[in-house]
Amino acid sequence: MRALPHDDPRSLAQQAEVHCSYCNNGYPQVGYRDLKMQVHSCWLFFPFHRWYLYFYEKIMGELIGDPTFALPFWNWDAPAGMYIPEIFTDTTSSLYDQYRNAKHQPPKLLDLNYSGTDDEVDDATRIKENLTTMYQQMVSKAKSHRLFYGTPYSAGDDLKPGEGNLELIPHDSIHFWTGDPKQAHLEDMGTFYSAGRDPLFYAHHSNVDRMWSIYKSKLGGTDIEKTDWLDTEFLFYDEKKNLVRVKVRDSLDTTKLGYVYDDKVEIPWLTSKP
């Protein structure tokens, strides 16, 4: 993906720009030229990123000649995954990105509540706090569709009506924790336009996507039934470079998209009620 020419929609550069287009006002809303399309801070957060990963994964499978290829998830909700996975920090690997926080290299533990400053606590305390945070964001603060998915966002609405709790923490905080504070906008992970340039982005979002699955499979969460949500459409390039149009309603069942999450992976925060 890195080696493909910039104008190939399957290149890493173009994939990052797909994200940028949906996040940095690249598209006007149909019928409302003055209003922009933004998939964050609203109820499109989970389904947009699921489709985005879907095509990214298909493209990777096509390029390596293995249609069964599956993206790994960065298992940051379990203690053993609470740091940047080492495969991403090998400087000779194509998974490496030079614009990350130098102070947050493994084995530095992730702070799921990170808000820009490193407060030094011991590892056992940090792990406990992180697990409690997961329980809060996924269980106690996810008691309605609005709290979990984010605020409704329909045609004609101003952008960014409001984040769901999981989008805010830990999704956003992990972006800020990973990005390089020496860059003007916390590039790459810490800002929309460049986040997709870091291969770690896709592993991060695979775990965000996994949280959506857990919400439905383990926590009794349900799909939103409003047609404004179900019929929202996005455009992506598929693995054959065709532009395709997809709907939120077709993202809800991962088995229809060809994948499931490994059920044997432990979910330690399920019992971390504060």
Ligand code: C2O
């Ligand atoms: Cu589209 Cu993690 O952001």
